[in-house]
Amino acid sequence: MAEPHDPVRNPPPPASPGAMEAILATPQTLPADPREAAAELIRREEGGLRRVIARYVHDASTVDDVFQEVSLKVLRRIDSVRDPLAIRGWLFQTARNASLDWLRRQDRRPDRSDALPDTRAAVGDDARSPCEQFLSRERITAVRRALDELPESQREAILLRIEQGLDHAAIAQRLGISRGAVEVRLCRGRAALKDRLEAILGGDL
Amino acid sequence: MSLSRSPDQPHPPTALTCEEVEGLLPLVADDAVDPDGDPALFAHLAHCTRCQDSLSRHDLVSLALVRRPETVPEKQPLRFPVRLLAAAGIAIVLGAAWLVVSRQAAENRAEPIASQPATKNPPAGMPAPAAIVAVPVVDPPRVYRVRGGDPARPLYLIVDDQGSTVVDPHGGDGRTAAGRGDAVPVRY
DSSP states (O other), X not given: OOXXXXXTTSOOOOOOHHHHHHHHHOGGGSOSSHHHHHHHHHHHHHHHHHHHHHTTOOOHHHHHHHHHHHHXXXXXXXXXXXXXXXXXXXXXXXXXXXXHHHHHXXXXXXXXXXXXXXXXXXXXXXXXXXHHHHSOHHHHHHHHHHHHTSOHHHHHHHIIIIISOOOHHHHHHHHTSOHHHHHHHHHHHHHHHHHHXXXXXXXXX | OOSSBOTTSOOOTTOOOHHXXXXXXXXXXXXXXXXXXXXXXXXXXXXXXXXXXXXXXXXXXXXXXHSOOTTSOOOOOXXXXXXXXXXXXXXXXXXXXXXXXXXXXXXXXXXXXXXXXXXXXXXXXXXXXXXXXXXXXXXXXXXXXXXXXXXXXXXXXXXXXXXXXXXXXXXXXXXXXXXXXXXXXXXX
C-alpha cells in the first residue's frame, strides 16, 4: 500500500519556469474549454497550491481536504478571472482564502479538543488539531499582548475592523476621521502587531 | 514554474520587490486589495515564499484577534451556598440559645441558699427558712484482717473517717491499731 502523499516533504516537481510563464501569460495555450483549462491549471499548480495551504494547516490529510475545496472553487470560478496575468495570483488567493475559511470553521466548532487540555498535554503537541497548531494558545496570548502595546488609535481601529467586522467607511464614521486615516491606522497597526508578535514568539513562529 | 519560488530565483520582470510587498501586506490581510485590483502584488505573492510566510503571520494576527482569549479565565459570578449558610445560621442561633438557657439554669442551681439574707424577715404568712447543716461526705469504712494471731480468732482493722479500730468479732474490747502494716484488706 502506497504511503500517503506528504505535500510538504515531497512536493510535486515544478514545471519549467519558462513554459509555465508562457502558459499562464498566454491563455490560448490552455484548452479552450474553461473547465479543461481549470483542470490543467490545477494539475500544473498543485504543488504550489499545496505549499500555500500547508502554511496554514500542517496536517497532510487536512491539506488534501483543503486542496479539494480549492480545486472545486477553481473549476467553478475560473471564468471570473478576466486578466490572464492575474491567474496565478488568483490561484494563490483562492488557496489562502480556503485555508483561512477552514481554520475559521474549525475554530467555531463546539467539539474542539480544548475541552481536554490535560489529555492533549499528556500526549504532546502532536495531539493538537491542525487548527490549534496554527492558532495555538501561545500565539493567541502573544497577539493579545502585542495588541495591548499598540497606540490607542491603532488598537481602536483594529478592534473595530477585526473584532466587530466594520468596514473602513463605518470605522471612519465611528471614529470621526477620514477613510484614508482609518486605512493608515490599520496598516500601521497590523504591521506593528506582526512585528511584535515575531519579537515575542521569536523562533516559535 | 510552480506558485512558490525559492529565494534565489529572480522575480518576474514586472514584479514588485519584497520590501514593496511587505508594506502592502497589511492591506492584503485586511482584504482591501484583490488579485484583479493589483495583479502584480498577487503575482509576487504567488511566487515568493518569504512574502507568503509574512502574510500568513498577518493572517494569524487576524484569526487570533477574532478568537476569544481562552487563556484569560472568565470572571465567575460569586455564588454563595445559600442552603449551607442558612443551615450554619440556624445552627449558630440554636447553639447560642442553648448556651444562654444552660447558663441561666446553671446560675439558678449554683445560687447559694445561705447567701440569702438570713436576718431578713420572711414575708408575712411564710415559714422561716430552716438552718442549713453541712453534711460531710463519709467514705465507706474499709476493713482489714490483721495478720498473725490466732487463726481461730482473727482480728479485723476497721478504718473510717473517725480513725482506726481493731475489732475482735468473737468478743473482747476494741483496741486502736498501731498501723496498717499488720493488716490485709478483706474483700467483700
